[in-house]
Amino acid sequence: MRLLNTITRNLKILRGVIYFYFTGYVRRDPLIITVDVLRRIAIITPLILIGLLVKEYTIPQRVLLGLLVITVFDAGAQLSVDINGLRVSKFKDILVSSPVGSLTYAFGTAIGMSLPSLAYSIPLLIAYITIYKLGTCSIMLVIAVLALLWAVGILLGLIISLSIRSHIRLMIISDAIYTTFAYITPVYYPPTILPEQLRFLTYISPPTNGVEAILVSSTGGIGMLPHVVILFTWAITLLVLALLKSKWRD
Amino acid sequence: MELGVEVYNLIKVYEGGVKALDNISLTHRGSSVLAVIGPNGAGKTTLMRILAGQLKPTGGVVRVLGFDVVKEFNKLRNYIAYLPQDIRPFFYTQTPLDYIVSYLLMRGYSFGDARRKAREVIDEIGISEYANTPVIRLSGGTVRRMYLAMILAAEDAYAYFLDEALVGLDPRARVIAWSLIRRVARSGKLVVMASHYMDDVSAVADRVIVLSKGRIVADGSVSELIDKVLKGVKRKLIVRGPIDQVKAIANTLSVGNAIARVVGDTVFIYASSEMLSDMIINHIHLKGYNVSIEVAPIGLEDVVIALGDTE
Numbered sequence: 001m002r003l004l005n006t007i008t009r010n011l012k013i014l015r016g017v018i019y020f021y022f023t024g025y026v027r028r029d030p031l032i033i034t035v036d037v038l039r040r041i042a043i044i045t046p047l048i049l050i051g052l053l054v055k056e057y058t059i060p061q062r063v064l065l066g067l068l069v070i071t072v073f074d075a076g077a078q079l080s081v082d083i084n085g086l087r088v089s090k091f092k093d094i095l096v097s098s099p100v101g102s103l104t105y106a107f108g109t110a111i112g113m114s115l116p117s118l119a120y121s122i123p124l125l126i127a128y129i130t131i132y133k134l135g136t137c138s139i140m141l142v143i144a145v146l147a148l149l150w151a152v153g154i155l156l157g158l159i160i161s162l163s164i165r166s167h168i169r170l171m172i173i174s175d176a177i178y179t180t181f182a183y184i185t186p187v188y189y190p191p192t193i194l195p196e197q198l199r200f201l202t203y204i205s206p207p208t209n210g211v212e213a214i215l216v217s218s219t220g221g222i223g224m225l226p227h228v229v230i231l232f233t234w235a236i237t238l239l240v241l242a243l244l245k246s247k248w249r250d
Numbered sequence: 251m252e253l254g255v256e257v258y259n260l261i262k263v264y265e266g267g268v269k270a271l272d273n274i275s276l277t278h279r280g281s282s283v284l285a286v287i288g289p290n291g292a293g294k295t296t297l298m299r300i301l302a303g304q305l306k307p308t309g310g311v312v313r314v315l316g317f318d319v320v321k322e323f324n325k326l327r328n329y330i331a332y333l334p335q336d337i338r339p340f341f342y343t344q345t346p347l348d349y350i351v352s353y354l355l356m357r358g359y360s361f362g363d364a365r366r367k368a369r370e371v372i373d374e375i376g377i378s379e380y381a382n383t384p385v386i387r388l389s390g391g392t393v394r395r396m397y398l399a400m401i402l403a404a405e406d407a408y409a410y411f412l413d414e415a416l417v418g419l420d421p422r423a424r425v426i427a428w429s430l431i432r433r434v435a436r437s438g439k440l441v442v443m444a445s446h447y448m449d450d451v452s453a454v455a456d457r458v459i460v461l462s463k464g465r466i467v468a469d470g471s472v473s474e475l476i477d478k479v480l481k482g483v484k485r486k487l488i489v490r491g492p493i494d495q496v497k498a499i500a501n502t503l504s505v506g507n508a509i510a511r512v513v514g515d516t517v518f519i520y521a522s523s524e525m526l527s528d529m530i531i532n533h534i535h536l537k538g539y540n541v542s543i544e545v546a547p548i549g550l551e552d553v554v555i556a557l558g559d560t561e
Binding site: 009012013015016017019020023024027028029085086088089090091093094095096097098099100101 | 299302303304324327328330331332333334336337338339340341343344345348351352353354355356357358359384397401404406411
Protein backbone atom coordinates (compact mmCIF):
# COMPACT_ATOMS: atom_id res chain seq x y z
CA MET A 1 0.00 0.00 0.00
CA ARG A 2 2.82 2.36 0.93
CA LEU A 3 4.63 1.50 -2.30
CA LEU A 4 1.45 2.17 -4.27
CA ASN A 5 1.07 5.55 -2.60
CA THR A 6 4.70 6.42 -3.40
CA ILE A 7 4.24 5.41 -7.04
CA THR A 8 0.99 7.39 -7.32
CA ARG A 9 2.60 10.45 -5.78
CA ASN A 10 5.65 10.23 -8.04
CA LEU A 11 3.41 9.86 -11.09
CA LYS A 12 1.57 13.02 -10.05
CA ILE A 13 4.88 14.84 -9.69
CA LEU A 14 6.03 13.45 -13.06
CA ARG A 15 2.85 14.81 -14.60
CA GLY A 16 3.78 18.24 -13.18
CA VAL A 17 7.26 18.13 -14.70
CA ILE A 18 5.86 17.12 -18.10
CA TYR A 19 3.19 19.83 -17.88
CA PHE A 20 5.90 22.40 -17.19
CA TYR A 21 7.77 21.48 -20.37
CA PHE A 22 4.58 21.08 -22.35
CA THR A 23 3.43 24.62 -21.57
CA GLY A 24 6.99 25.81 -22.15
CA TYR A 25 6.78 24.40 -25.68
CA VAL A 26 3.24 25.33 -26.64
CA ARG A 27 3.70 28.92 -25.46
CA ARG A 28 6.56 29.41 -27.88
CA ASP A 29 6.10 31.96 -30.61
CA PRO A 30 4.15 30.29 -33.47
CA LEU A 31 6.78 31.67 -35.83
CA ILE A 32 9.51 29.68 -34.04
CA ILE A 33 7.47 26.49 -34.28
CA THR A 34 6.74 27.16 -37.98
CA VAL A 35 10.42 27.75 -38.72
CA ASP A 36 11.28 24.54 -36.87
CA VAL A 37 8.83 22.56 -39.01
CA LEU A 38 10.11 24.23 -42.18
CA ARG A 39 13.70 23.47 -41.21
CA ARG A 40 12.88 19.79 -40.88
CA ILE A 41 11.03 19.73 -44.21
CA ALA A 42 13.92 21.63 -45.82
CA ILE A 43 16.32 18.91 -44.70
CA ILE A 44 14.32 16.06 -46.14
CA THR A 45 13.20 17.60 -49.46
CA PRO A 46 16.54 17.77 -51.30
CA LEU A 47 17.54 14.39 -49.89
CA ILE A 48 14.37 12.79 -51.26
CA LEU A 49 14.85 14.48 -54.62
CA ILE A 50 18.50 13.37 -54.85
CA GLY A 51 17.44 9.89 -53.73
CA LEU A 52 14.78 9.67 -56.41
CA LEU A 53 17.26 10.70 -59.07
CA VAL A 54 20.14 8.52 -57.93
CA LYS A 55 18.67 5.19 -56.94
CA GLU A 56 14.95 5.01 -57.47
CA TYR A 57 13.11 4.10 -54.27
CA THR A 58 15.71 2.61 -51.97
CA ILE A 59 17.14 5.90 -50.80
CA PRO A 60 13.80 7.64 -50.16
CA GLN A 61 12.96 4.85 -47.70
CA ARG A 62 16.26 5.45 -46.03
CA VAL A 63 15.74 9.21 -46.04
CA LEU A 64 12.30 8.93 -44.42
CA LEU A 65 13.67 6.48 -41.90
CA GLY A 66 16.73 8.64 -41.33
CA LEU A 67 14.56 11.64 -40.58
CA LEU A 68 12.46 9.60 -38.18
CA VAL A 69 15.55 8.25 -36.42
CA ILE A 70 17.24 11.64 -36.20
CA THR A 71 14.05 13.30 -34.93
CA VAL A 72 13.92 10.78 -32.09
CA PHE A 73 17.67 10.90 -31.40
CA ASP A 74 17.79 14.72 -31.53
CA ALA A 75 15.62 15.03 -28.41
CA GLY A 76 18.85 14.68 -26.45
CA ALA A 77 20.40 17.76 -28.08
CA GLN A 78 17.58 19.94 -26.80
CA LEU A 79 17.75 18.23 -23.43
CA SER A 80 21.44 19.06 -22.97
CA VAL A 81 20.84 22.74 -23.66
CA ASP A 82 17.73 22.98 -21.50
CA ILE A 83 19.17 21.11 -18.53
CA ASN A 84 21.99 23.60 -18.50
CA GLY A 85 19.48 26.45 -18.83
CA LEU A 86 17.62 25.09 -15.85
CA ARG A 87 20.83 25.20 -13.83
CA VAL A 88 21.75 28.70 -14.99
CA SER A 89 18.27 30.10 -14.28
CA LYS A 90 18.41 28.53 -10.77
CA PHE A 91 15.01 27.00 -11.35
CA LYS A 92 16.72 23.70 -10.60
CA ASP A 93 17.37 24.93 -7.05
CA ILE A 94 13.64 25.41 -6.54
CA LEU A 95 13.01 21.85 -7.70
CA VAL A 96 15.76 20.34 -5.56
CA SER A 97 14.09 21.69 -2.40
CA SER A 98 10.68 20.36 -3.35
CA PRO A 99 9.01 16.96 -3.54
CA VAL A 100 10.47 16.51 -7.05
CA GLY A 101 13.18 13.87 -6.69
CA SER A 102 16.15 13.61 -9.03
CA LEU A 103 14.92 10.48 -10.84
CA THR A 104 11.37 11.78 -11.27
CA TYR A 105 12.80 15.03 -12.52
CA ALA A 106 15.23 13.35 -14.94
CA PHE A 107 12.51 11.13 -16.36
CA GLY A 108 9.97 13.95 -16.53
CA THR A 109 12.46 16.26 -18.21
CA ALA A 110 13.45 13.58 -20.72
CA ILE A 111 9.80 13.08 -21.67
CA GLY A 112 8.96 16.78 -21.48
CA MET A 113 11.90 17.78 -23.65
CA SER A 114 11.03 15.08 -26.15
CA LEU A 115 7.52 16.37 -26.71
CA PRO A 116 8.50 18.46 -29.76
CA SER A 117 10.44 15.50 -31.17
CA LEU A 118 7.48 13.24 -30.52
CA ALA A 119 5.19 15.69 -32.26
CA TYR A 120 7.35 15.38 -35.40
CA SER A 121 8.19 11.70 -35.12
CA ILE A 122 4.64 10.34 -34.80
CA PRO A 123 3.51 11.51 -38.28
CA LEU A 124 6.82 10.31 -39.71
CA LEU A 125 6.36 6.92 -38.07
CA ILE A 126 2.80 6.64 -39.37
CA ALA A 127 4.02 7.62 -42.84
CA TYR A 128 6.80 5.03 -42.69
CA ILE A 129 4.46 2.27 -41.50
CA THR A 130 1.86 3.12 -44.14
CA ILE A 131 4.22 3.54 -47.10
CA TYR A 132 6.25 0.43 -46.38
CA LYS A 133 3.27 -1.64 -45.17
CA LEU A 134 4.81 -2.90 -41.94
CA GLY A 135 3.21 -5.80 -40.09
CA THR A 136 2.36 -5.71 -36.38
CA CYS A 137 5.55 -7.46 -35.37
CA SER A 138 7.70 -5.10 -37.43
CA ILE A 139 5.89 -2.08 -36.00
CA MET A 140 6.65 -3.30 -32.47
CA LEU A 141 10.30 -3.84 -33.36
CA VAL A 142 10.56 -0.39 -34.96
CA ILE A 143 9.02 1.26 -31.88
CA ALA A 144 11.36 -0.71 -29.60
CA VAL A 145 14.42 0.39 -31.59
CA LEU A 146 13.21 4.01 -31.60
CA ALA A 147 12.66 3.87 -27.83
CA LEU A 148 16.18 2.55 -27.33
CA LEU A 149 17.60 5.21 -29.63
CA TRP A 150 15.62 7.87 -27.76
CA ALA A 151 17.18 6.67 -24.50
CA VAL A 152 20.68 6.85 -26.02
CA GLY A 153 20.01 10.37 -27.37
CA ILE A 154 18.65 11.55 -24.04
CA LEU A 155 21.51 10.05 -22.04
CA LEU A 156 24.04 11.55 -24.44
CA GLY A 157 22.40 14.95 -23.95
CA LEU A 158 22.53 14.48 -20.21
CA ILE A 159 26.24 13.62 -20.30
CA ILE A 160 26.97 16.68 -22.45
CA SER A 161 25.07 18.94 -20.04
CA LEU A 162 26.92 17.42 -17.08
CA SER A 163 30.31 17.88 -18.74
CA ILE A 164 30.09 21.49 -19.93
CA ARG A 165 29.04 24.39 -17.73
CA SER A 166 29.25 27.28 -20.19
CA HIS A 167 25.88 27.64 -21.90
CA ILE A 168 27.32 28.92 -25.19
CA ARG A 169 30.00 26.22 -25.39
CA LEU A 170 27.41 23.61 -24.54
CA MET A 171 25.12 24.72 -27.38
CA ILE A 172 28.01 24.67 -29.86
CA ILE A 173 29.40 21.30 -28.78
CA SER A 174 25.98 19.69 -28.49
CA ASP A 175 25.10 20.93 -31.97
CA ALA A 176 28.40 19.63 -33.36
CA ILE A 177 27.95 16.16 -31.83
CA TYR A 178 24.35 15.70 -32.92
CA THR A 179 25.04 17.14 -36.39
CA THR A 180 27.96 14.73 -36.84
CA PHE A 181 25.79 11.79 -35.90
CA ALA A 182 22.90 12.98 -38.06
CA TYR A 183 24.58 14.13 -41.25
CA ILE A 184 28.09 12.75 -41.41
CA THR A 185 27.62 9.18 -40.26
CA PRO A 186 25.47 7.01 -42.56
CA VAL A 187 21.90 7.80 -41.68
CA TYR A 188 20.47 9.26 -44.86
CA TYR A 189 22.81 7.19 -47.02
CA PRO A 190 23.85 3.52 -46.75
CA PRO A 191 27.20 2.70 -45.09
CA THR A 192 27.98 0.40 -48.03
CA ILE A 193 28.93 3.37 -50.20
CA LEU A 194 31.81 4.16 -47.84
CA PRO A 195 35.25 2.53 -48.14
CA GLU A 196 35.42 -0.63 -46.03
CA GLN A 197 37.91 0.86 -43.54
CA LEU A 198 35.54 3.70 -42.71
CA ARG A 199 32.43 1.53 -42.70
CA PHE A 200 33.52 -0.12 -39.48
CA LEU A 201 33.70 3.28 -37.75
CA THR A 202 30.23 4.29 -38.84
CA TYR A 203 28.73 1.29 -37.07
CA ILE A 204 29.61 2.94 -33.78
CA SER A 205 27.08 5.68 -34.48
CA PRO A 206 23.75 5.16 -32.66
CA PRO A 207 21.55 6.64 -35.43
CA THR A 208 23.28 4.47 -38.04
CA ASN A 209 22.55 1.40 -35.94
CA GLY A 210 19.00 2.60 -35.42
CA VAL A 211 18.41 2.91 -39.17
CA GLU A 212 20.11 -0.40 -39.94
CA ALA A 213 18.17 -2.22 -37.21
CA ILE A 214 14.85 -0.92 -38.49
CA LEU A 215 15.70 -1.69 -42.12
CA VAL A 216 16.29 -5.34 -41.27
CA SER A 217 13.45 -5.54 -38.74
CA SER A 218 11.09 -7.00 -41.36
CA THR A 219 13.41 -9.98 -41.80
CA GLY A 220 13.26 -10.95 -38.14
CA GLY A 221 15.34 -10.62 -35.00
CA ILE A 222 18.74 -12.07 -35.93
CA GLY A 223 19.73 -9.39 -38.39
CA MET A 224 18.82 -6.69 -35.89
CA LEU A 225 20.80 -8.20 -33.06
CA PRO A 226 24.25 -6.63 -33.67
CA HIS A 227 22.71 -3.17 -34.03
CA VAL A 228 20.53 -3.56 -30.97
CA VAL A 229 23.52 -4.79 -28.96
CA ILE A 230 25.49 -1.70 -29.99
CA LEU A 231 22.59 0.56 -28.99
CA PHE A 232 22.27 -1.23 -25.65
CA THR A 233 26.00 -0.84 -25.06
CA TRP A 234 25.67 2.89 -25.71
CA ALA A 235 22.69 3.16 -23.38
CA ILE A 236 24.32 1.24 -20.52
CA THR A 237 27.66 3.07 -20.86
CA LEU A 238 25.98 6.49 -20.92
CA LEU A 239 23.71 5.55 -18.02
CA VAL A 240 26.68 4.53 -15.88
CA LEU A 241 28.52 7.73 -16.82
CA ALA A 242 25.42 9.80 -16.03
CA LEU A 243 25.05 8.17 -12.64
CA LEU A 244 28.73 8.80 -11.89
CA LYS A 245 28.71 12.40 -13.05
CA SER A 246 25.27 13.61 -12.05
CA LYS A 247 24.95 15.69 -8.93
CA TRP A 248 21.41 16.71 -8.01
CA ARG A 249 22.55 18.51 -4.85
CA ASP A 250 25.84 20.42 -4.50
CA MET B 251 7.30 16.79 12.71
CA GLU B 252 9.10 19.43 14.77
CA LEU B 253 8.60 22.92 13.36
CA GLY B 254 12.03 24.47 13.56
CA VAL B 255 15.69 24.37 12.63
CA GLU B 256 18.61 23.10 14.66
CA VAL B 257 22.17 23.80 13.63
CA TYR B 258 25.11 22.37 15.56
CA ASN B 259 28.72 23.36 14.90
CA LEU B 260 28.03 23.95 11.23
CA ILE B 261 31.08 24.44 9.06
CA LYS B 262 31.14 24.97 5.32
CA VAL B 263 34.39 25.17 3.43
CA TYR B 264 34.16 25.52 -0.34
CA GLU B 265 36.58 23.99 -2.81
CA GLY B 266 39.62 26.22 -2.77
CA GLY B 267 39.50 26.57 0.99
CA VAL B 268 37.09 29.47 1.42
CA LYS B 269 35.41 29.07 4.79
CA ALA B 270 31.86 30.37 4.39
CA LEU B 271 30.47 29.18 7.72
CA ASP B 272 32.66 28.84 10.76
CA ASN B 273 31.25 26.62 13.47
CA ILE B 274 27.83 28.13 13.91
CA SER B 275 25.09 26.77 16.15
CA LEU B 276 21.47 27.86 16.22
CA THR B 277 18.15 26.55 17.44
CA HIS B 278 14.86 28.05 16.37
CA ARG B 279 11.42 26.54 16.96
CA GLY B 280 7.83 27.39 16.28
CA SER B 281 5.82 29.11 13.59
CA SER B 282 7.59 32.38 13.01
CA VAL B 283 9.85 34.34 10.69
CA LEU B 284 13.56 33.93 11.25
CA ALA B 285 15.70 36.46 9.40
CA VAL B 286 19.37 36.12 8.53
CA ILE B 287 21.17 39.38 7.90
CA GLY B 288 24.76 40.48 7.53
CA PRO B 289 27.17 42.09 5.09
CA ASN B 290 28.01 40.63 1.67
CA GLY B 291 30.01 37.44 1.98
CA ALA B 292 28.87 36.86 5.57
CA GLY B 293 27.58 33.38 4.73
CA LYS B 294 23.83 34.08 4.53
CA THR B 295 23.22 32.33 1.23
CA THR B 296 25.44 29.41 2.21
CA LEU B 297 23.41 28.95 5.39
CA MET B 298 20.13 29.22 3.47
CA ARG B 299 21.29 26.70 0.89
CA ILE B 300 22.34 24.24 3.57
CA LEU B 301 19.03 24.62 5.43
CA ALA B 302 17.16 24.08 2.16
CA GLY B 303 19.19 20.97 1.45
CA GLN B 304 20.90 22.38 -1.62
CA LEU B 305 24.39 22.23 -0.24
CA LYS B 306 26.03 19.65 1.98
CA PRO B 307 27.82 20.94 5.07
CA THR B 308 31.53 20.26 5.54
CA GLY B 309 30.99 19.63 9.23
CA GLY B 310 28.32 19.75 11.90
CA VAL B 311 24.71 18.65 12.04
CA VAL B 312 21.71 20.47 10.56
CA ARG B 313 18.15 19.43 11.23
CA VAL B 314 15.13 21.07 9.62
CA LEU B 315 11.62 20.09 10.74
CA GLY B 316 13.32 17.33 12.73
CA PHE B 317 14.97 15.80 9.63
CA ASP B 318 18.71 15.65 9.11
CA VAL B 319 19.33 17.68 5.92
CA VAL B 320 21.98 15.26 4.71
CA LYS B 321 20.71 11.85 5.77
CA GLU B 322 16.96 12.43 5.58
CA PHE B 323 16.69 14.87 2.72
CA ASN B 324 14.41 12.59 0.72
CA LYS B 325 11.80 12.97 3.47
CA LEU B 326 12.55 16.62 4.19
CA ARG B 327 12.13 17.83 0.59
CA ASN B 328 8.41 16.98 0.76
CA TYR B 329 7.88 19.66 3.40
CA ILE B 330 10.02 22.58 2.29
CA ALA B 331 9.99 25.28 -0.38
CA TYR B 332 12.97 27.38 -1.40
CA LEU B 333 13.36 30.58 -3.38
CA PRO B 334 16.99 31.20 -4.37
CA GLN B 335 18.40 34.65 -4.90
CA ASP B 336 18.99 35.91 -8.46
CA ILE B 337 16.50 33.49 -9.94
CA ARG B 338 15.61 34.06 -13.55
CA PRO B 339 12.80 32.65 -15.69
CA PHE B 340 13.54 29.34 -17.36
CA PHE B 341 10.93 29.42 -20.11
CA TYR B 342 10.47 33.05 -21.13
CA THR B 343 7.27 32.39 -23.02
CA GLN B 344 5.45 30.81 -20.11
CA THR B 345 3.06 32.92 -18.09
CA PRO B 346 2.93 33.40 -14.30
CA LEU B 347 -0.09 31.10 -14.28
CA ASP B 348 1.88 28.39 -16.12
CA TYR B 349 4.77 28.68 -13.68
CA ILE B 350 2.67 28.49 -10.53
CA VAL B 351 0.36 25.75 -11.78
CA SER B 352 3.37 23.68 -12.93
CA TYR B 353 5.12 24.14 -9.61
CA LEU B 354 2.05 23.10 -7.62
CA LEU B 355 1.51 20.10 -9.87
CA MET B 356 5.12 19.15 -9.22
CA ARG B 357 4.29 19.26 -5.53
CA GLY B 358 1.46 16.77 -6.08
CA TYR B 359 -1.54 19.13 -6.33
CA SER B 360 -4.46 18.19 -8.55
CA PHE B 361 -5.01 20.35 -11.66
CA GLY B 362 -8.12 21.95 -10.16
CA ASP B 363 -6.44 22.80 -6.86
CA ALA B 364 -3.28 24.03 -8.58
CA ARG B 365 -5.20 26.40 -10.82
CA ARG B 366 -7.40 27.66 -7.98
CA LYS B 367 -4.45 28.28 -5.68
CA ALA B 368 -2.39 29.84 -8.48
CA ARG B 369 -5.18 32.33 -9.25
CA GLU B 370 -5.51 33.11 -5.55
CA VAL B 371 -1.82 33.91 -4.96
CA ILE B 372 -1.54 35.82 -8.23
CA ASP B 373 -4.36 38.04 -7.00
CA GLU B 374 -2.85 38.40 -3.55
CA ILE B 375 0.60 39.38 -4.80
CA GLY B 376 -1.05 41.91 -7.11
CA ILE B 377 -0.09 40.62 -10.55
CA SER B 378 -3.48 39.32 -11.73
CA GLU B 379 -3.41 41.57 -14.79
CA TYR B 380 -0.23 39.74 -15.90
CA ALA B 381 -1.45 36.22 -15.08
CA ASN B 382 -1.49 35.24 -18.76
CA THR B 383 1.37 37.43 -19.98
CA PRO B 384 4.60 35.71 -21.04
CA VAL B 385 7.28 36.45 -18.46
CA ILE B 386 9.56 37.90 -21.14
CA ARG B 387 7.21 40.91 -21.19
CA LEU B 388 7.22 41.36 -17.43
CA SER B 389 9.48 43.61 -15.37
CA GLY B 390 12.09 42.08 -13.11
CA GLY B 391 10.05 43.03 -10.04
CA THR B 392 6.93 41.37 -11.41
CA VAL B 393 8.84 38.16 -12.15
CA ARG B 394 10.19 38.28 -8.62
CA ARG B 395 6.66 38.66 -7.25
CA MET B 396 5.56 35.72 -9.38
CA TYR B 397 8.30 33.54 -7.89
CA LEU B 398 7.51 34.65 -4.34
CA ALA B 399 3.82 33.91 -4.90
CA MET B 400 4.74 30.54 -6.39
CA ILE B 401 6.78 29.49 -3.36
CA LEU B 402 4.29 30.78 -0.80
CA ALA B 403 1.47 29.03 -2.68
CA ALA B 404 2.90 25.68 -1.63
CA GLU B 405 0.58 25.04 1.30
CA ASP B 406 1.94 21.54 1.70
CA ALA B 407 5.29 22.97 2.85
CA TYR B 408 6.04 23.62 6.50
CA ALA B 409 9.29 25.54 6.10
CA TYR B 410 9.95 28.22 3.48
CA PHE B 411 13.44 29.50 2.71
CA LEU B 412 13.50 32.87 0.98
CA ASP B 413 16.88 34.17 -0.10
CA GLU B 414 16.73 37.87 -0.96
CA ALA B 415 13.16 37.27 -2.07
CA LEU B 416 12.05 40.89 -2.03
CA VAL B 417 14.85 42.39 -4.12
CA GLY B 418 13.53 44.62 -6.90
CA LEU B 419 10.02 44.99 -5.49
CA ASP B 420 8.45 48.43 -5.39
CA PRO B 421 7.36 49.80 -1.97
CA ARG B 422 3.73 48.74 -2.39
CA ALA B 423 4.66 45.27 -3.57
CA ARG B 424 6.98 44.90 -0.58
CA VAL B 425 4.19 45.73 1.86
CA ILE B 426 2.00 43.11 0.16
CA ALA B 427 4.85 40.60 0.33
CA TRP B 428 5.32 41.33 4.05
CA SER B 429 1.67 40.59 4.74
CA LEU B 430 1.87 37.34 2.77
CA ILE B 431 4.99 36.23 4.64
CA ARG B 432 3.44 37.11 8.01
CA ARG B 433 0.27 35.26 7.10
CA VAL B 434 2.23 32.13 6.16
CA ALA B 435 4.04 32.26 9.51
CA ARG B 436 0.76 32.78 11.37
CA SER B 437 -0.70 29.72 9.67
CA GLY B 438 1.66 27.50 11.63
CA LYS B 439 4.65 27.54 9.27
CA LEU B 440 8.29 28.53 9.56
CA VAL B 441 9.76 31.14 7.25
CA VAL B 442 13.52 31.65 7.10
CA MET B 443 14.58 34.65 5.07
CA ALA B 444 17.93 36.17 4.20
CA SER B 445 17.84 39.84 3.34
CA HIS B 446 19.86 42.99 2.92
CA TYR B 447 16.77 45.12 3.30
CA MET B 448 16.34 46.03 6.94
CA ASP B 449 12.84 47.41 6.33
CA ASP B 450 11.76 43.96 5.20
CA VAL B 451 13.37 42.26 8.16
CA SER B 452 11.97 44.79 10.66
CA ALA B 453 8.51 44.35 9.18
CA VAL B 454 8.28 40.58 9.33
CA ALA B 455 10.99 38.97 11.46
CA ASP B 456 10.31 37.56 14.91
CA ARG B 457 13.97 36.78 15.35
CA VAL B 458 17.07 38.02 13.57
CA ILE B 459 20.51 36.49 13.45
CA VAL B 460 23.41 38.58 12.24
CA LEU B 461 26.16 36.78 10.37
CA SER B 462 29.61 38.18 9.79
CA LYS B 463 32.52 36.27 8.29
CA GLY B 464 30.65 33.00 8.70
CA ARG B 465 29.82 33.44 12.38
CA ILE B 466 26.73 34.51 14.28
CA VAL B 467 27.68 37.83 15.86
CA ALA B 468 24.27 38.87 17.18
CA ASP B 469 20.94 37.19 17.75
CA GLY B 470 17.54 38.37 19.00
CA SER B 471 14.39 40.24 18.05
CA VAL B 472 14.78 43.51 16.16
CA SER B 473 14.39 45.60 19.33
CA GLU B 474 16.67 43.29 21.31
CA LEU B 475 19.38 43.56 18.69
CA ILE B 476 19.20 47.33 18.65
CA ASP B 477 19.37 47.36 22.46
CA LYS B 478 22.25 44.89 22.56
CA VAL B 479 24.45 46.23 19.79
CA LEU B 480 23.64 49.91 20.16
CA LYS B 481 23.34 49.86 23.92
CA GLY B 482 22.89 53.36 25.29
CA VAL B 483 22.82 54.98 21.85
CA LYS B 484 20.45 57.90 21.82
CA ARG B 485 21.19 59.56 18.55
CA LYS B 486 22.52 58.70 15.11
CA LEU B 487 24.36 61.13 12.86
CA ILE B 488 25.08 60.50 9.20
CA VAL B 489 27.99 62.57 7.96
CA ARG B 490 28.76 62.60 4.23
CA GLY B 491 31.68 64.25 2.47
CA PRO B 492 35.15 63.70 1.01
CA ILE B 493 36.56 60.36 2.18
CA ASP B 494 39.67 61.86 3.83
CA GLN B 495 37.56 64.28 5.88
CA VAL B 496 35.05 61.59 6.82
CA LYS B 497 37.90 59.34 7.98
CA ALA B 498 39.43 62.19 9.96
CA ILE B 499 36.12 62.80 11.73
CA ALA B 500 35.81 59.09 12.55
CA ASN B 501 39.36 59.02 13.94
CA THR B 502 38.73 61.90 16.32
CA LEU B 503 35.68 60.02 17.64
CA SER B 504 37.41 56.67 18.08
CA VAL B 505 37.77 57.32 21.78
CA GLY B 506 34.82 58.46 23.84
CA ASN B 507 31.14 57.67 24.17
CA ALA B 508 30.43 57.46 20.46
CA ILE B 509 30.70 54.70 17.89
CA ALA B 510 31.88 55.79 14.45
CA ARG B 511 31.74 53.55 11.39
CA VAL B 512 33.06 54.66 8.03
CA VAL B 513 31.28 53.24 4.98
CA GLY B 514 32.55 54.76 1.73
CA ASP B 515 32.20 58.54 1.90
CA THR B 516 29.90 58.34 4.90
CA VAL B 517 30.54 58.07 8.61
CA PHE B 518 27.76 56.79 10.84
CA ILE B 519 28.09 58.19 14.36
CA TYR B 520 26.15 56.66 17.25
CA ALA B 521 26.17 58.98 20.26
CA SER B 522 25.18 58.07 23.80
CA SER B 523 23.41 61.37 24.41
CA GLU B 524 21.92 64.27 22.53
CA MET B 525 24.44 66.57 24.21
CA LEU B 526 27.31 64.49 22.90
CA SER B 527 25.88 64.49 19.38
CA ASP B 528 25.54 68.29 19.55
CA MET B 529 29.16 68.52 20.66
CA ILE B 530 30.21 66.34 17.72
CA ILE B 531 28.26 68.54 15.30
CA ASN B 532 29.89 71.66 16.76
CA HIS B 533 33.30 70.04 16.55
CA ILE B 534 32.78 69.23 12.87
CA HIS B 535 31.66 72.79 12.13
CA LEU B 536 34.55 74.28 14.11
CA LYS B 537 37.10 72.20 12.25
CA GLY B 538 35.66 73.51 8.99
CA TYR B 539 35.00 70.16 7.39
CA ASN B 540 33.14 70.36 4.11
CA VAL B 541 30.55 67.71 4.97
CA SER B 542 26.79 67.34 5.33
CA ILE B 543 25.31 66.20 8.64
CA GLU B 544 21.97 64.49 9.08
CA VAL B 545 20.30 63.31 12.28
CA ALA B 546 18.49 60.05 11.53
CA PRO B 547 16.38 57.50 13.41
CA ILE B 548 18.07 54.33 14.62
CA GLY B 549 17.07 51.14 12.83
CA LEU B 550 18.12 47.56 12.24
CA GLU B 551 20.57 48.58 9.51
CA ASP B 552 22.56 50.34 12.23
CA VAL B 553 23.10 47.00 13.94
CA VAL B 554 24.84 45.70 10.81
CA ILE B 555 26.77 48.94 10.34
CA ALA B 556 27.81 49.17 13.99
CA LEU B 557 28.91 45.53 14.05
CA GLY B 558 30.91 46.03 10.88
CA ASP B 559 32.91 42.96 9.85
CA THR B 560 32.95 41.60 13.37
CA GLU B 561 34.83 38.36 13.94
